[in-house]
Amino acid sequence: MVTELAPLSPDLDHFALFGFDRKLVLDSAALDAAFLRLSRECHPDRYAVAEPEIRAVAERNSARVNDAKRVLSDPVRRAEYVLELAGVERPDGEAKCPPDLLMEVFELREKLMEDPGPELVERVLSLFADVEEKLDGLFSRHDAAADDPSRLEALRGIRETLDRRKFLMNLTREVEGTLGKP
Amino acid sequence: MAYSKKVIDHYENPRNVGSLDKDADDVGTGLVGAPECGDVMKLQLKISDDGMIEDAKFKTFGCGSAIASSSLATEWVKGKTIDEALEIRNTEIVEELALPPVKIHCSVLAEDAIKQAIEDYKRKREKKGGVQQEETAEA
Amino acid sequence: MPTVIGIDLGTTNSLVACMRDGVPTVLADERGVKLMPSVISIGEQDVMLVGDLARHRRVTAHDRTVFSVKRFMGRSFEEVKDELHLLPFLVQDGESGPVKISLFNREYTPQELSGFILRELKRRAEKALGQELKQAVITVPAYFNDAQRQATKAAGFIAGLQVLRIVNEPTAAALAYGMTNRDSGTVAVYDFGGGTFDISILSIKDGVFHVLSTNGDTHLGGDDLDEALMEALLPSLPEEAKDDRQIILGVREAAERAKCDLSSEMQTMLSVEVPDKPRIELELTRPQLEGVMAPVIERTRVACENALKDAGLSAGEIDEVLLVGGSTRIPMVRALCAEIFGREPRADLNPDEVVAQGAAVQADILAGGTRDLLLLDVTPLSLGIEGFGGIMSVLIARNSTIPASATEGFTTAADNQTAVVVHVLQGERELAAENRSLARFDLPVDPLPAGLPRIEVEFLIDADGILNVTARDLRTGKGQTIEVVPSHGLSEDEILGMVKAGIEHGREDMDRRWLVEARTEAEIVLNSARKAVAQAREAGFDEDRIKRFEAQLDALDEARKSDDHAVIRAEQQRFNAETQELAGDLMDAAVKRALAGQKLEEA
Numbered sequence: 034m035v036t037e038l039a040p041l042s043p044d045l046d047h048f049a050l051f052g053f054d055r056k057l058v059l060d061s062a063a064l065d066a067a068f069l070r071l072s073r074e075c076h077p078d079r080y081a082v083a084e085p086e087i088r089a090v091a092e093r094n095s096a097r098v099n100d101a102k103r104v105l106s107d108p109v110r111r112a113e114y115v116l117e118l119a120g121v122e123r124p125d126g127e128a129k130c131p132p133d134l135l136m137e138v139f140e141l142r143e144k145l146m147e148d149p150g151p152e153l154v155e156r157v158l159s160l161f162a163d164v165e166e167k168l169d170g171l172f173s174r175h176d177a178a179a180d181d182p183s184r185l186e187a188l189r190g191i192r193e194t195l196d197r198r199k200f201l202m203n204l205t206r207e208v209e210g211t212l213g214k215p
Numbered sequence: 216m217a218y219s220k221k222v223i224d225h226y227e228n229p230r231n232v233g234s235l236d237k238d239a240d241d242v243g244t245g246l247v248g249a250p251e252c253g254d255v256m257k258l259q260l261k262i263s264d265d266g267m268i269e270d271a272k273f274k275t276f277g278c279g280s281a282i283a284s285s286s287l288a289t290e291w292v293k294g295k296t297i298d299e300a301l302e303i304r305n306t307e308i309v310e311e312l313a314l315p316p317v318k319i320h321c322s323v324l325a326e327d328a329i330k331q332a333i334e335d336y337k338r339k340r341e342k343k344g345g346v347q348q349e350e351t352a353e354a
Numbered sequence: 355m356p357t358v359i360g361i362d363l364g365t366t367n368s369l370v371a372c373m374r375d376g377v378p379t380v381l382a383d384e385r386g387v388k389l390m391p392s393v394i395s396i397g398e399q400d401v402m403l404v405g406d407l408a409r410h411r412r413v414t415a416h417d418r419t420v421f422s423v424k425r426f427m428g429r430s431f432e433e434v435k436d437e438l439h440l441l442p443f444l445v446q447d448g449e450s451g452p453v454k455i456s457l458f459n460r461e462y463t464p465q466e467l468s469g470f471i472l473r474e475l476k477r478r479a480e481k482a483l484g485q486e487l488k489q490a491v492i493t494v495p496a497y498f499n500d501a502q503r504q505a506t507k508a509a510g511f512i513a514g515l516q517v518l519r520i521v522n523e524p525t526a527a528a529l530a531y532g533m534t535n536r537d538s539g540t541v542a543v544y545d546f547g548g549g550t551f552d553i554s555i556l557s558i559k560d561g562v563f564h565v566l567s568t569n570g571d572t573h574l575g576g577d578d579l580d581e582a583l584m585e586a587l588l589p590s591l592p593e594e595a596k597d598d599r600q601i602i603l604g605v606r607e608a609a610e611r612a613k614c615d616l617s618s619e620m621q622t623m624l625s626v627e628v629p630d631k632p633r634i635e636l637e638l639t640r641p642q643l644e645g646v647m648a649p650v651i652e653r654t655r656v657a658c659e660n661a662l663k664d665a666g667l668s669a670g671e672i673d674e675v676l677l678v679g680g681s682t683r684i685p686m687v688r689a690l691c692a693e694i695f696g697r698e699p700r701a702d703l704n705p706d707e708v709v710a711q712g713a714a715v716q717a718d719i720l721a722g723g724t725r726d727l728l729l730l731d732v733t734p735l736s737l738g739i740e741g742f743g744g745i746m747s748v749l750i751a752r753n754s755t756i757p758a759s760a761t762e763g764f765t766t767a768a769d770n771q772t773a774v775v776v777h778v779l780q781g782e783r784e785l786a787a788e789n790r791s792l793a794r795f796d797l798p799v800d801p802l803p804a805g806l807p808r809i810e811v812e813f814l815i816d817a818d819g820i821l822n823v824t825a826r827d828l829r830t831g832k833g834q835t836i837e838v839v840p841s842h843g844l845s846e847d848e849i850l851g852m853v854k855a856g857i858e859h860g861r862e863d864m865d866r867r868w869l870v871e872a873r874t875e876a877e878i879v880l881n882s883a884r885k886a887v888a889q890a891r892e893a894g895f896d897e898d899r900i901k902r903f904e905a906q907l908d909a910l911d912e913a914r915k916s917d918d919h920a921v922i923r924a925e926q927q928r929f930n931a932e933t934q935e936l937a938g939d940l941m942d943a944a945v946k947r948a949l950a951g952q953k954l955e956e957a
Contacts, residue, residue: 069562073728077757077817081518081720082489092816096757103754123250130248139246139255142276196250203253203276226744226785278784283745 047101057172231289243336245328258328288325360713365549369710370475373718378711395419401870404474426464428502469512495550496522497570501840520818524554526712539673547679549575567664583609675699740777740786770801872919
């Protein structure tokens with residue numbers, strides 16, 4: 034029976050916990066492998082007959098691994114997490130949302146309500162595809178950045194693009210809803 | 216509980232949905248969005264010369280929380296002066312509802328939208344400046 | 355290494371299993387029967403009868419017998435009130451606590467009643483294994499919410515068991531399947547039982563069982579099929595029978611039997627038998643039954659589609675479909691399942707036993723026996739708190755791998771506020787009021803100006819799928835664990851009280867218990883023997899032979915009054931042996947009658 038179990042260090046970020054560099058493009062097979070290795074170590078099933086204190090540590094450690102996996106396995110959440118780690122925030126006040134972006138989105142929304150025709154659907158989907166492509170480019174640029182200033186610049190671009198993506202994502206969902214697609 | 220009933224009513228039967236003429240001199244328009252959840256909201260106020268809010272309309276593309284808070288906000292500002300309206304804070308609503316101030320971005324949208332709409336109205340008035348006197352004299 | 359048992363606590367039947375020489379084995383009772391009906395009945399001298407004996411008393415002692423208790427576990431009166439009219443026992447609102455089920459002038463919580471079933475299973479396992487058992491794994495429907503899981507855990511404690519893990523039934527089934535089929539692949543488990551429906555999608559690879567998604571309905575099972583058939587049959591009953599609780603119960607039994615018969619036959623005679631009342635017989639065909647069941651069975655489709663969607667898979671990407679639960683014996687259910695997944699489900703698993711076997715495997719993993727398997731399950735429902743405007747704000751999304759956690763910061767809105775109300779919810783609806791309220795608790799804060807206190811609350815869903823809450827004051831660093839008593843649940847103190855009562859119950863006089871059990875069994879035998887007498891006369895058997903049979907019957911009735919259980923058992927065995935021939939002949943006559951398709955009106 035296990036008599037001792039240390040909590041995972043709170044100083045480790047999700048990347049460090051999984052033994053990865055802080056990169057925005059991750060190999061999903063490597064992620065899965067690391068997740069399974071950590072799960073086998075941490076899962077409460079291994080400590081089911083141990084003292085309550087040890088079981089509680091196991092629950093928390095395992096939750097930590099699962100939470101990290103959830104963040105790391107989704108490119109958008111992963112990027113949001115890196116922005117948070119790097120302390121990149123949205124500017125305060127009105128500039129928080131560029132007015133032209135809001136205008137564009139609002140107009141598309143109104144048009145979509147009036148006439149969800151195939152042309153409009155096409156346009157929304159292609160706008161979303163564009164933003165995804167741009168994001169991929171920025172991710173690579175971030176990972177390849179040679180110094181802190183250029184990395185920070187990439188992250189600022191990512192912040193803006195993720196916000197645009199969020200608005201377009203809702204629109205895309207709406208469009209797919211009208212098309213009856215999942 | 217009474218508090219949620221009132222809000223849920225706004226959620227299920229939103230009031231004041233629609234648009235006002237955004238080019239009209241006595242209409243201020245606020246367009247705001249929450250990038251955290253991707254909601255967009257347009258809120259318009261029709262304001263009399265003595266600064267009284269006569270009508271309010273909104274259009275929100277977003278979750279129920281955003282719709283309910285927009286509807287609630289439009290009901291609140293009607294009949295108030297612009298100075299009174301500017302004092303509305305979502306924290307007040309939260310306080311009245313005795314709820315934990317969980318950070319829900321869309322519910323603060325309405326507050327921002329009211330502010331923007333009033334600013335837009337004031338800008339329009341400043342632009343017109345002296346011309347306005349003539350118009351009233353003619354009418 | 356102490357043995358840990360695996361228990362399938364079902365709506366209709368329950369089983370207990372353990373690992374024996376590396377094989378998950380379901381433990382049988384003295385007569386070799388593995389399924390134990392989840393029925394509880396108060397016998398003579400207040401002895402609690404559980405299982406087969408209780409099952410036989412459903413009609414004869416209807417005011418002392420309860421069944422389908424699992425449907426009430428962790429549920430509020432509001433949630434169950436619509437289905438009570440078809441049940442013969444009284445279920446009452448327990449206000450903020452669990453519902454109360456009346457059983458012979460005493461009220462019990464579903465947790466206590468389930469505790470009786472668990473205690474009986476524990477006893478059975480101890481007898482089979484010849485050792486005292488203290489630890490168990492109990493399975494629950496994957497779609498059970500926090501309150502239902504906590505109720506199940508409490509039932510285990512009340513029965514004197516340390517519940518090492520609450521395991522999801524479909525996951526357990528997949529585990530039992532994966533023990534013998536070591537190929538990797540994606541598996542869908544379609545679990546349609548007596549009271550609940552679950553669909554789980556898992557990826558199995560290198561001994562890791564990873565649940566990708568789960569969906570279901572905790573109020574959709576064989577009971578609902580029986581009740582749909584009952585509702586369809588009620589109009590054709592004689593007018594005076596419609597308000598008779600005993601007859602309604604007879605209709606339930608007959609409907610259940612007919613449903614089972616029609617899984618293999620195309621038509622059957624549905625016969626409602628209640629002591630001292632005229633027999634009612636109705637003819638029923640499989641198409642008729644299917645017409646009644648179709649809308650109920652169809653409800654499983656949308657759950658399957660949602661589970662696929664959440665797993666990010668199409669039906670074509672599923673490698674195997676496993677059928678679990680008694681209701682999957684119904685041809686129509688199999689056909690629908692095959693249609694949804696576009697492939698024939700596997701038919702080689704025992705749908706009644708596979709969950710208990712899986713529970714035994716998990717029990718062995720926890721005990722430290724099996725080391726190479728790892729189970730990663732998910733939480734079936736999103737967890738959140740009520741936020742501004744009565745809207746649910748999600749903290750942990752459904753289908754997150756558990757254990758899972760989330761932290762949320764809280765502060766005050768008014769000066770000198772001493773508590774912040776946190777309302778925890780589970781469900782997928784946007785409005786808080788439309789989700790299951792798990793708990794509402796006060797977060798204590800020091801009186802300070804509004805907005806100054808900073809409380810960080812951690813919500814952790816553990817490997818049992820149960821919520822744990824801890825709060826930390828960020829200003830003082832003071833931490834505290836908050837006991838989350840689910841709405842309509844039991845507090846720790848209440849559970850401890852019931853555990854104590856259970857220990858006393860466990861020390862009851864065994865001689866008395868055996869006596870009551872023997873008497874009850876004799877009574878059941880006598881009841882069916884009396885029926886046989888009537889049937890024999892009807893079939894025109896020799897009157898002398900019937901008279902001899904009746905004399906045997908009277909002898910058993912006399913022996914039944916003895917205070918020695920051994921005397922009763924011996925007499926009953928003698929009776930069984932001596933009347934076996936007549937019973938066989940009666941059976942033959944009945945079969946002949948059925949084959950001739952002879953229709954009987956009210957006899």
